[in-house]
Amino acid sequence: MPQKITPIGQATAESRKAQLDRIIATNVARQLTAQDLVLNSMREAILTAALPPGTRLRQEKLAELFGTSRIPVREALRALEYEGLVTSMPRRGFTVTELDADDIEEVYDLRVLLESHAVRLAVPLITDEDLQILEGLYARMVKAPSGDEQLAAREGFYSRLYTITGRPRLVAQISRLRQEIARSLRWPTLQHAPEHHERFFEAIKAGDAEGAAALLASHYRRVAILIRRYLRDASAKDRVTMATADAITDHPTRRRQAK
Amino acid sequence: MPQKITPIGQATAESRKAQLDRIIATNVARQLTAQDLVLNSMREAILTAALPPGTRLRQEKLAELFGTSRIPVREALRALEYEGLVTSMPRRGFTVTELDADDIEEVYDLRVLLESHAVRLAVPLITDEDLQILEGLYARMVKAPSGDEQLAAREGFYSRLYTITGRPRLVAQISRLRQEIARSLRWPTLQHAPEHHERFFEAIKAGDAEGAAALLASHYRRVAILIRRYLRDASAKDRVTMATADAITDHPTRRRQAK
DNA sequence: CGCGGCTAGATTGTATGCAAGAACTGAGAG
DNA sequence: CTCTCAGTTCTTGCATACAATCTAGCCGCG
Structure with missing residues (x-):
């Protein structure tokens, strides 16, 4: 099975969290539907690796983070899945897609x-x-x-x-x-x-x-x-980033489904 | 602006409604999540043109039709949008995609x-x-x-x-x-x-x-x-099918957004 | 008679809450 | 020490309810 790696080199969990907050703040400023707010912010966060690959995305936590209910979060995640940025494993929720x-x-x-x-x-x-x-x-x-x-x-x-x-x-x-x-x-x-x-x-x-x-x-x-x-x-020194244990930013148990 | 046409020739509104009911019945039989029920049925209905292009899809009516709430209907519609089968205009709902x-x-x-x-x-x-x-x-x-x-x-x-x-x-x-x-x-x-x-x-x-x-x-x-x-x-004798006025099967005001 | 603003109804967008089911934990048996 | 199995916790899926927004029809004005 191929190794998955995180593209971020030295970024710390704190800097990522700060970056995430900044992204959200700038998107809250614009008047958007809650769904678009979540969608835009999440997309930007993923693309800038504020949410690194493998991050498990819990609806509840995200809803709290954005100050909305879970409904718009669900729909945004679904949209991101079709964009290929997140992956849903049935009954195990959504994670940020990892590329090998x-x-x-x-x-x-x-x-x-x-x-x-x-x-x-x-x-x-x-x-x-x-x-x-x-x-x-x-x-x-x-x-x-x-x-x-x-x-x-x-x-x-x-x-x-x-x-x-x-x-x-x-x-x-x-x-x-x-x-x-x-x-x-x-x-x-x-x-x-x-x-x-x-x-x-x-x-x-x-x-x-x-x-x-x-x-x-x-x-x-x-x-x-x-x-x-x-x-x-990079795959050798990969594991370090896995230690980040923020509520949002933590990784799931490292298991991949065979396809 | 190119004419959009409906691929259905002589199908009546009644036969379409019957077809739709049949599709739903066969999908209700299998034990699925509400969302998958709606998704599968709608996909089949669109592909078999039981729901002809241009049909406006009202969440409330669909929910009633499937015996669910609007939430799974929304998510199924969103999925269909990414499959290209339906088109959504913000705040104006979903319609079955038309192809020219x-x-x-x-x-x-x-x-x-x-x-x-x-x-x-x-x-x-x-x-x-x-x-x-x-x-x-x-x-x-x-x-x-x-x-x-x-x-x-x-x-x-x-x-x-x-x-x-x-x-x-x-x-x-x-x-x-x-x-x-x-x-x-x-x-x-x-x-x-x-x-x-x-x-x-x-x-x-x-x-x-x-x-x-x-x-x-x-x-x-x-x-x-x-x-x-x-x-x-076919575009000449197209307009006839537009007269269908079923609650589900009716058409929206014929307007296309410029892109 | 045509046009534009306004009110009422319809429709979408979102929040809250509950229930069902899966995944994790730990204890006990082998 | 490993495996199995039940209890617990977590997460998702869905229904109900409310708020925001749009649409359509109506009335008044030009």
Whole structure:
């Protein structure tokens, strides 16, 4: 059975708890339905690893945390399950999804397939107006500091590009896959490869769909390998993070169901 | 704005209601959680068009119909939304998803992409045991009468084949797309093309992944065109079905949100 | 006669509470 | 020392009830 690892290196339970509170606070500010509040906060918390993989999510505790009843929590968890961020084991509740090397491989393989397809569809359809918008988004991406803003800017640029295809399912599926492994993208190994994005955008502007698709594929294959290597190296010193014993942030008994 | 049409030709409101009751009765028989009862029944009802596209789904009425409270109904609807079978507009409730020609095109385009990929991955991995199972499923598919059993048998054969890839996301995504357009597959135009499946299976058995993928792609392109043609022809005499005014089966005000 | 605001009804969103069932704990037998 | 089994605790699943919001119809005004 493959090892599951937590992507967080040195983060302490306290810093995670503080981060979680901050996320909730900013989301409470906006006037949303309770359900969306929970959904947005949980999503952000999971993606920033304030809730690390394997965390068991108890409805009661979450409801208390958000100041709501369990109903909106249940529905938000259900939604997150379909986004792939949490996993429900029947009668054992919800846990934050853990990814192993096989999952990484599958996700990147699908990303290559779908994003190449999207690029091939999009490039011939790009209008001057699209190009202007993409230029703006690209500039923002270049300027953005590393970290979360980098990720957000990249997401903005690429999803705008894919939207040009006019295929909502394709776009949704791509961003869902992207989100599934967004946690891995915060690892130190992977800090930003600006030259890749630059060459990619050049190909796009040149109308070279095949070239762009090829660049994208080779980039993703490389990233996938880096992540897998990191996973392997990290799995040894993994167990430390399991000691966190906050009411929300604790881990379930380490058991995986066979599928 | 593209016209949305209902795939049902001459079905009356009464026959649909009867069908719906039958579905519910058979599902009540099995001992399920209320939520699964609602989920299964609704899914079947939508896929068999007992609940035609555009039907507005009122939680209260559905709860009464199933003899439960609104909570399990809500959760089942939410699940169906992620399966693509129903659409929710915030504060305006749920409706059965309507598909237009563009949707059909996108779904089939994605199916070609994903299923070809799955075939290419699966074929080199097929073991003797797999082949034996596939033979059995294929035989059942050949024997199955047209209609729902045909569809189920086909689903069984193909999803078993794709499962060989060992890629849960790929398999799930394929069956989700399949389900989205399952309603269209019941139209009279599309009654079964056994020769396609036979040639496909021959290619699989011969280990010819590329050939199988090509067959699959050309078949789907053909089906997509047939469906689109049917859509166009049917859209004229569509409006009749909108007159149905059952409490469950009525349509919402014909308005689509721009995206 | 058409249009816009307003009230009443309908419908969704959420909270509380209870019951059924699973998972854990610990004691006792082998 | 291990395995089994019952009691306890925890968690989920569901029903009822209330609040917030939207929709539709009506009335008054232009």
